[in-house]
Amino acid sequence: MKMIIILSTFLFSTFSWGYAQFIGHGYTSCVNCHFNPFGNGQLTDYGRAVSATAISSNAFYPKSWSEEKISETSGFLFRKPKQKWVRTQLNYRGFSLVTNPGSQSREEKEWINMQMDARLALKFGQNDKFIFAADYGKVPLPAQLDPGESDQKYRSRNLYIGYRYNSSVGVYAGLMDKVYGLRVIEHIAFSRTNPQITQNDQVYGVAGHFLKGDWEGGVHGFIGNYYQDPAYRMKGGSAMVEKTVFNLHRVGASFLNSRNDFVQLTSYAVHGRFNLKEGSALLAELGQTQKKPQDNTPSTTARYGLLQTYLRPARGFYAFANIEYLKNDIDQSDYTVRWGPGLQYFPIHRLELRADIYDTRNFIKNSSMKDSWMYLLQTHLWL
Amino acid sequence: MDVLTPDTFMAINIFLLFFFVSTFAWGQTQRSDAFIDMMSWQQEGSVKINNIRSNFIVTNRALCAGGSMGLETATYRSFVDGCFLYGQGNVGAEKNTVTYDQSDISVYGLKASVGSGFFVSSKKAEIGFKIPLMIVSQTYTKPNQASLTEPSPVLLMGSLYGRWPFEKWFFQTEFSKIVGNDFVMFSLGAGYKF
Numbered sequence: 001m002k003m004i005i006i007l008s009t010f011l012f013s014t015f016s017w018g019y020a021q022f023i024g025h026g027y028t029s030c031v032n033c034h035f036n037p038f039g040n041g042q043l044t045d046y047g048r049a050v051s052a053t054a055i056s057s058n059a060f061y062p063k064s065w066s067e068e069k070i071s072e073t074s075g076f077l078f079r080k081p082k083q084k085w086v087r088t089q090l091n092y093r094g095f096s097l098v099t100n101p102g103s104q105s106r107e108e109k110e111w112i113n114m115q116m117d118a119r120l121a122l123k124f125g126q127n128d129k130f131i132f133a134a135d136y137g138k139v140p141l142p143a144q145l146d147p148g149e150s151d152q153k154y155r156s157r158n159l160y161i162g163y164r165y166n167s168s169v170g171v172y173a174g175l176m177d178k179v180y181g182l183r184v185i186e187h188i189a190f191s192r193t194n195p196q197i198t199q200n201d202q203v204y205g206v207a208g209h210f211l212k213g214d215w216e217g218g219v220h221g222f223i224g225n226y227y228q229d230p231a232y233r234m235k236g237g238s239a240m241v242e243k244t245v246f247n248l249h250r251v252g253a254s255f256l257n258s259r260n261d262f263v264q265l266t267s268y269a270v271h272g273r274f275n276l277k278e279g280s281a282l283l284a285e286l287g288q289t290q291k292k293p294q295d296n297t298p299s300t301t302a303r304y305g306l307l308q309t310y311l312r313p314a315r316g317f318y319a320f321a322n323i324e325y326l327k328n329d330i331d332q333s334d335y336t337v338r339w340g341p342g343l344q345y346f347p348i349h350r351l352e353l354r355a356d357i358y359d360t361r362n363f364i365k366n367s368s369m370k371d372s373w374m375y376l377l378q379t380h381l382w383l
Numbered sequence: 384m385d386v387l388t389p390d391t392f393m394a395i396n397i398f399l400l401f402f403f404v405s406t407f408a409w410g411q412t413q414r415s416d417a418f419i420d421m422m423s424w425q426q427e428g429s430v431k432i433n434n435i436r437s438n439f440i441v442t443n444r445a446l447c448a449g450g451s452m453g454l455e456t457a458t459y460r461s462f463v464d465g466c467f468l469y470g471q472g473n474v475g476a477e478k479n480t481v482t483y484d485q486s487d488i489s490v491y492g493l494k495a496s497v498g499s500g501f502f503v504s505s506k507k508a509e510i511g512f513k514i515p516l517m518i519v520s521q522t523y524t525k526p527n528q529a530s531l532t533e534p535s536p537v538l539l540m541g542s543l544y545g546r547w548p549f550e551k552w553f554f555q556t557e558f559s560k561i562v563g564n565d566f567v568m569f570s571l572g573a574g575y576k577f
Contacts, residue, residue: 024504102565274547280508282547282554307571309556311510311545313503319510321545321556323571337423339569341543341558359567361423361442366484368440368475371425371567 020182021310021320023273024281025054028250029216030183035121035133037170037209038218038240039183041158042089042119042133045081048074048349054279056346057316074349076383084128089119091137095354095378102373112140114378119158131162139200147232147262155227157202170209175202179220180238180256182271182285182306190304190326190338194289195256195267196234201225203234216250217241224260234258234265248275254287264292279312288330303327318344322356334364342376352380395512395541411454418555418574419448420466424517425566426534430476430483432526437478441521441534443490445470447570458501460509465495472521485524492519492536498544509546514539515559517568540568551576 020030020039030039033047043051052074053067061070072080076088093115100106117137124130135158145151160174177183178197186192187199205222218240224233236258242250249272256267269287276282285306292299305325312318322340342356356376362369423444430439445468453462474485500511517538525531542559552575559568 274549276504276508276547277506278504280504280506280547309545309547309554311503311508313501313510319545321558323556323569337569339558339567359569361425363423363442363444364473364475366473366475366486368425368442368473368484370440370477370565 020184020273020283021281021308021318022050022055022279023250023275023283024277024279024310024312025050026275028244028273028275029211031209031211035131035162036158036160036172036176037211038177038179038207040177042087042121042135045075045087051346052349055316056349056351057314059316060348070349085123087121087123089121090381090383091115091117091119092381093378095376098375098377100373101375113138114140117157127164127167129164131164132160133162134159152227155200157200168210168212171206172209173206175204175225176207176220177202178222178238178256178258179207179218179240180254180267181240181269181287182273182283182308184283184306184308186322186340189306189322190324191269191285191287191306194302194304194326195269195287196258196265197256200227201234214244215241216243222258231261234260236265249273259294262294264294266290266292279310279315279318281308281310283308283310300329300331303330316346320344322358334362337361337363350382352378352382354378354380395514411456413452414455414460414462414576415450415452416553416574416576417448417450418464418466418553418572419446420555420557420570420572421445422447422468422470422557422568422570422572424538424559424561424568426538426561427564427566428523428534429532430481430526431530432481432483432528435478435481437476437481437483439474439476439483441472441474443470443472443519443521445490447494447572449494450574459499460502460511461499463495463497464513465493468492468494468517468519474523483526488521488523490519490521492517494518496542498542500544500546507546507548509544509548511544513542513544513557513559515542515557515568516540538568539563542568548576 031037033043033050035042049071052070075081094113096111099108117135119135122132136156138154160172160176162172164170180197192198203222203225205220207220209218221237223235238256240254242252244250251272254269258265267289269285271285274282288301288303290299290301307323309321310318320342324338327335338360340356340358345353358374360372426441428439447466447468449466451462451464453460469491471487472490476483494515494517496513496515498511498513500509502509519536523533539562540559542557544557546553546555555572557570
């Protein structure tokens, strides 16, 4: 039965996002491949070409096709765009989720359509100085909405304009992800849930981006997400800085402070992205988030850690592990470790197949319980 | 969730044999290193108190310090490694009608492995399989007028490991399935190559 679930997901195709681990291919900055200089969102023409020629396998292309030919087919209409100012993208991401596999009483299976959206980017001016980026699509609703969380099934996660003064400096205004930490794809990661930078935590604001020599950074001021009720909108600011070291790796630090009518969050972290060449990489982040209720009840500080390991045995094929640590209250001894080995395969450009196993282990004083397990079998389609 | 079936175990053995042979067949270099790992594993025992039997889970965490020796070519590495481990474990009964909890009970032991892997980058990032054997000693409290079946002190596993070198230093991870039950061991460590 488990094999049937695994095979069924391989019938679908997937699309490729940029991922922070592509530092393993020598890309230290996200601005190389993304319209958003901090990563995520729509790929540029160069990003599509990189996806087709460096990330994805070439095994299913005709042997007579050169890398240049493959690159030319990476455009939206499977050819090089004939104009410079409009770029579009369609995305689908879905996965089969199995929790507590093998348990007769606790096993649960469901298929989740995680993402279905259309994206648009408009570029104007010399060297694409001016950009407009937007997306709109269907999002899954959780089984139980958090207070103030929007119940809209269709929404935008990116809606902004950008101006690049030069190759070093740019400013962006609109709905975007907060500038903080490693922008990893796993939105359930403790490093994303604690500072509230998950898949629906975009905010309206203004962000500045700086890239010069070995240094890159950003600052972001924001007024909340208008899909939420006003009392729940997180307003505040964040900043991130990174430095290239040994011409290969990036080390950095982030800070974020935001508040709504109920809680103030203050997060800070250090992180690193390490290039082990030919697609192999290590990502690491260690941070803390202080949660201070606005009703003067005592605040708590959570500590989290993330280590993502990537090994690329062959072009298009990655073996990885998400290793996470969470202590919900640094004044208590209990903590959680989540270990998630997985496989990621890009058989061809516009297609990603991914299998994850998540093993969550709780370390609790005077108690012990069996690990909880989750299988994720993910497919991505991208046009 | 027992994925380490006899067939899987045999497949891992064949894989290791292939890489061992490959390493010895071509020109090879002797290598050794030292490492320290943070590791965690679970085991299961059972206790009977007041005529109610319940399984109990032991969640252990330990440091394991040791080294490895092996042969490598430009593409493959085969090795044996061993480490001495020391740590603590927490115990909890699965049935809430049975009270059997302990905290921070000491555990010590030895872990030895044979393994093989291949390099996937010019920096010698590495992925491969290991077969670890672990022997541990841990003393459980036996309540009055109770019977106790302790977890086995011998654990045989099948592991997937990865290694990321930074010049002479390296990080390594290991994810292991314990043979004969549903439990896993995982470890994260660092080391130095001589």
